[in-house]
Amino acid sequence: MSPRRDRPAKPALSREWIIDVTLDVMAREGLRKATMRRVAQEVDTGPASLYVYFRNTAELHAAVIDELLGRMTMPADGPWQPRLEQLVTDYMQLLARNPGLARSALVIRPSGPNLLLLVERLMSLLVEGGADPARAGHGADLLLLTATAAAAEHAVPEDGDADAGTDESSKQAAIVVAIRGADPERTPLIALHGEHLLADTPEDHWRWYLRAQIAGILAIAPVKDER
C-alpha cells in the first residue's frame, strides 16, 4: 500500500515531462523563472535530478526551443516571397513571445531536427526566388540571425526585468529622447532624419528589415570571388 490511491503515483521523470513543465512555467511566469531549481520543484524533486536529462540550463533551453519549433505550422502555398516573410516572421514571434528565449537562442545556436527543417524550408523558398542554391544556406542563416536578434529586442520585458518604466518601456523612451535631443552639429543626419526612425511601427520596421535582407541575399555574389 505504499503508493496512495487518492494522490496518483508520481510519474517517472522523463525529458518530455521536464520540457513540458518548463514550457508551462515559462508561459505563466517567463523564462527567467524557469530555472533548474524551479522546474525541479514543479516536478516534485531536487534540482540534481534534472541533470540526469540535461547537462545544464542551456541544454534545457535548447530542448524547449526545438519543441516550440516543432509546433510551428508551415505557411500554405502561394508566391515564394510572402511565404518566406511569413515563415521568418513566425519564427521571430515565436521567440519574442517568450522573452529571454531569443537571448538563449543566440547563445546556444539551436541545431535540433526542427530547426534543420526550418532552414530547409527557408532555403527552398530562397531558391524559388532565384537565389544561388550554394548560397541559400547563408541566406537562411542570416534571416534566422536577424529574426532572433529582433525578437531579443522586441521582447516584452518580463515582470520586473529591471524595466518597469512608468507608462512606456523606459528602454524605448531612452531612444526617443536620444534621437529627439540629437545635436544638429554633432549628428546632423540623425537630427534631420531621426523622426523617420520613430515614425513607423515595429511591424513596418521589421518588414523593412526583411525586405532589405531578402533583396540583398538575392543580389549578392559569394565573397570569395573577389580579388
Next chain:
Amino acid sequence: MSPRRDRPAKPALSREWIIDVTLDVMAREGLRKATMRRVAQEVDTGPASLYVYFRNTAELHAAVIDELLGRMTMPADGPWQPRLEQLVTDYMQLLARNPGLARSALVIRPSGPNLLLLVERLMSLLVEGGADPARAGHGADLLLLTATAAAAEHAVPEDGDADAGTDESSKQAAIVVAIRGADPERTPLIALHGEHLLADTPEDHWRWYLRAQIAGILAIAPVKDER
C-alpha cells in the same frame, strides 16, 4: 591620524571609477564575473553602494558599452564601402571580444552619446553609397542589429560557460554533426549544399552578411509605399 599614510585614502566612489573597475574585471575574467557584488568588492565596499550610481546591473552594462564605444577609432578616408564595412566590423568585434556584452547590448538597446555618433557615421556612409537619407537610419539600425547578434554568436565561450567541449566548441560541433547528418529525404537542400555552410571561415561568413545587407539596404524602397 585617521587616514593612514602607507595605504592612501580610499578614493571617493564615482561613476567613472566603477565603470573602470568593471571594465577591468571584465577584461580579466569576463563579463559574467563582473557582477554588482564582485565590482563592489573590488572597490572595497558593499554591493548596495553601487546602486547610488546605477539603478541596476543592466544600467552598469550599458555604461560600460558606451565607454567602449567612445574608445573606438573611426576609419580613415577612402571609398565609402570599405569604410562602412570596417566600422560595422569594428563594432562587432568590440562586442565579440567581451562575450556577454553583446547579449547585454541586445537587451538594453544602448542609446548613449557614443552610440549616436556611430549611427550618424553609418548613416552618412550609407548616404554616400546612394541610400535614401530618409531610410539611412533604418539601414544603420539593421547593420548594428546584425553586428550585435553576430557578436553574441561568435563570442568565445567564457571559462566554463557550460561549453567546455573536448577540443572544439561543442556548440559548433553540434551544428556540423547536424548538417553532415542531414537526411536527403527530409532536408535535401541541406544535404546537397550544407557543405558550403561549413566551408568558409567565420570571417567570410560575416563579410557575406555585411555585403548582402548593404546591397539590400541600398536597393530597397520604404515598406509603406506598397498597397
Next chain:
DNA sequence: ACCTGAACACCGTTCAAGT
C-alpha cells in the same frame, strides 16, 4: 546626498549516497 552592513530571496551545479 551619499554610503553601507546585513538581510531577503533566490541561483547553477556537484557530491555522496541511495535504489
Next chain:
DNA sequence: ACCTGAACACCGTTCAAGT
C-alpha cells in the same frame, strides 16, 4: 542506470541606519 538531499559557492536588490 536513475534518482536525490544536502551542500558549495555564488547572485541582484532592498532596507534601515549611519555620515
